[in-house]
Amino acid sequence: MDIGDLVSDALKYPLSDWTKILMLGIILVIAGIGNISRSFMADSTLISVLGIIGFIVGLLGYGYFFKIIKSSLAGISELPSFDEFVTMFIDGIKVAVVGFVYSIPAVILILIFAASIIISLISNPSSIPIGALIGAGIGIILAMLYMLIITPIIAVAVANMAYNDSEFSAAFRFSEIFDKIGTIGWGNLILWYMVTIIVYIVIAAVGGIITGLFSLISPVLTVVLMALIVTPYLQMYVARSVALLYSSQDVIYGSQQTGTAHSK
Template sequence: MDVGGIVSDAIKYPISDWKKILMLGIIIVISSISGLAASIGTTNSGVLTVLGIIGFLVGLLISGYILRIIKASLAGVSEIPDFDSWPDMFIDGIKVAVVGIVYAIPAILVIIISVAAAAISLGISELSNPSAAAGLLMGAGIGGTIAFLYLLIIIPIIAMAIANMAYNDTFGSAFKFNEILNKIGSIGWGNLIIWYIVMIVLYFVMALIGAIISSIFSIISPVVGSVVLFLFIMPYIYMFIARSVGLEYISDNS
């Protein structure tokens, strides 16, 4: 399947079952409960912390469900997966999160090293001075830029690593670099890059549409605008991306 076929399929995929979009949307709303609480004026740090922890844990279910969609897509299943076996979905979410963190370690180290290097060169005792603080921010900015560029390059490889984990149904398959690179070679680096660029463009288009729709509903209330975004737009985008990743991974089979 070429990129056009993958995108066409992935765009239609979420709307094949609106009930499941809504179900995923409810999970996303719950995962964002801390931010929603803050937006309606909740200032109790203890409450926000508890809600934040709850949101984080529920958010792992989102990652687990994304992996479930990828698995179904790899198996040639066109129906959107059910929401069942919640403990398994939670564990899958942890796996996806760990894979993302491991691949992001170079970016994290770059930021830490750049900030530390700037602090050492400026002198710890001088950090209270405005000029020294500006230098520290500059160091962090340089490190952040390098980290951003790294993540921008590595994201499609992370996507294929997660798909490889889903395909082999083993956590370690996400780190079998030779196997992953061979798979990408089979797909074609050019095809992967084109797919990635198209996905970036479509993501921003969908995000823009979502922002416009959310803004319209925000006239009623900012909370209503956020809920509409989390309940309908974000689950569609997540399903679209997950389906596209799965189809891209097996695109060399067609």
């Protein structure tokens, strides 16, 4: 497997259709409307309502991310259409739940150490013992390390779900997932992960600098442009690269196949 070819394909993939980048961007802007509205609204109830609406719409974003993976696994080199919204929404829920379930250990760690601080405050409201603060810091670091390690495995788990026709349980068939990682190669998985992090940081930084110029007009405009262009591009890149990595033993990168299904 050539990671360079994989990355090259995934970087070019979103650029094949700017309209779809903008369509996904609109979904992501609406998904973040709750946070954006905090900059110019004071009504907490309205902000909460917008946040709920944004969360629901954001699931469509997850659904399209999943649709890219399925489409790429089928050997299709074009961005998938924005249609079948009910299916996209359901798939988005599945992706969100998979991510949450795999993240539970990190959540538990944070809750445990947060609870220790709360208990310390209740017993002594005037100050927080240094031990509780150190413990909380350790908990956050451990949670971050766990997420750093588990993220590439979550990516393969989601791809495994896509490969198995959106079967939710496929994301938790651990022996199947680890067998697939063994086929890909742990070294290749780690290399892909490191390259993806670098690509993500570089593109986000460059996009942030360019869109940051619009902060002279309005800070909100910078946030909107990031969500409208940069973030959807990165999500498309990650989805495409995950699919290519998962099927790296079966596909030729950059192929122009237009099939709609894979054979298992």
